Amino acid sequence: MSLLAALPAAAQSGSRPSTTQGFFPAPDDVAAPPEDARRTESGLAWRLLGEPAERENRPGLLDMVDVRYTGWATDGRLFDTTERDRKPRRLPVSGFIAGFEEAVLLLSEGESGRFWVPPELAYPKSALDKPQGMLVFDVTLVEIIRGPERPASLEPPEDAKRLDSGLAWVVLREGDPGGQPPGDEATVLVEYSSWSRSGDLYDSTKHRGEPRALTMDQMIEGLRRSFKTMVPGERRLVWIPPELATFSGQAAFEDTVVFDLELLSYMLPPVAPANISSIPDDAERSETGLAWKVTKAGTGTVRPAPGDRVKILYALWAQNQLFDSSYAHASPGTFTLDDRMPEGFNEGLFGMVAGERRFFWIPEELAYRGQKDRPPGLLVFEIELLSIESGGVGEAAETPLNAMPDE
Structure with missing residues (x-):
């Protein structure tokens, strides 16, 4: 069961009350779910707060979400809330405790709900600094930030181009016909998603909401070799063996990692003018x-x-x-x-x-x-x-x- 450090980061063991308890009082039904609460097969109980969304728009496991939430133990103790900051928190759906993850997946964008998370879907007993037993959350799903689409196959096809180093790729979209690949001094602007061969998502610029700028010395060797043979506008699915998944001589991945790469553009370092300490006479x-x-x-x-x-x-x-x-x-x-x-x-x-x-x-x-x-x-x-x-x-x-x- 995965634990998300930020949820609830403010939780402490013991019975010490929160200093903000009075600002976020527990609901009347915090001790147990009411009879009319809905229940899932896993044991999660829940009900909507307010009206349902006009159209169904639920997140997936690979998405990020902006959520507002407040969490209580069943004795009414507050253990975490986003309302201290008065703004949503952006989190990966797949990074929650199991019960909270299921709760978020039940909501459509704009909806709010109250969820009673049974102990088996909450924190394990080994998490000594986390609240134990059933937890109660009020959650509002503010916005969904869609994640990348997993490739249909995470194994290189027979027609993939391959090098003796083990690097393999297929071109998903051709780039600028007149474009040139970036050199060692370039900074590249890229969109990417990376996966394990079993389909686990490692990282994606989709979650950041914007491309990422990287210098050639800021990436693993397999990426550097890939970008040096790509032109702006080109998109590839690349398989990087662990021997090339190294950074500064250290292994970054223990197995082959799969990248969906798009080279948007690149820039070269600026060249200083001859006069950078004084104004030239001919200016x-x-x-x-x-x-x-x-x-x-x-x-x-x-x-x-x-x-x-x-x-x-x-x-x-x-x-x-x-x-x-x-x-x-x-x-x-x-x-x-x-x-x-x-x-x-x-x-x-x-x-x-x-x-x-x-x-x-x-x-x-x-x-x-x-x-x-x-x-x-x-x-x-x-x-x-x-x-x-x-x-x-x-x-x-x-x-x-x-x-x-x-x-």
Whole structure:
């Protein structure tokens, strides 16, 4: 029986009452399920709280869920609740104790229920720091984050491509015909799910809700070899033997691991300009002191205005070293041009059009001006403007650039 550390992480052994007990009183029927409660074959008792969902939309074992819950022992003692944080908790369905897992699978998205979990579906006696006996949960299923679809077969087919190393794969979707594979210096942006040969899900970007950026030295050897023969847009089902499932010489998996891989894109490290400590003599300058060089002409005709959102590829050098870049995230950054951004950053973008690339030298009086935890002195940016979205001043800036002001 699996135990989820976060559920209930706050539970303690003994009879000491919770300090928040008064805020989350136990229901009147906490001691035992009422006669009209539904019962499953496993012994779980439950009833809906409120109206049923308009349409059935239940999670599966491979999904993640956002849930609100409160748990009590049958004597009314509170042992855990998400309501302390006043927000749902995101958890894997298959990571719960058996009774809670079954409870979540009974709910449709948006529904709430009360569940009486018998001891055999709760915590084993060996879990000394967990509450024992029957447990009672009020659960609301807020949202389902769908997991990956398990491959039809977890064994390589006869027509799979194979190498002497034991690496095998089948191409599920061809990539860019003119694309080139990433090299050792690349950061790749990928979607992936990984499985054991028996069908257990190890990990998936589907649960994260977004792709993952990885450098070639952040992955097991079998993945590195796979990506070095893929092109952007390509998707493969890959079988990696344990001999190639190593990281820094250590075994990461004891048996063959199956990956569903999609290479979305990759980026190469930025190359610093010759002048990163001072403004070059041949740079163009504005009256404010901002300096720049155009390294690629743009194709657009519209320039950003205050409050617009811009999508850019960027690199930032400060104090003669690379401080941050979209290379580190393997994807562009999106920013709102408002007073939360350095003055010189905004001024520079206001002069660009889509498709244009420039180096900027931003003097300190147009940069962070001594702000805490921000780089002092001259800032050097390389920026390629990808797109402009009109917006009002004050919209939130999505800032993966860690040098930029926090919201």
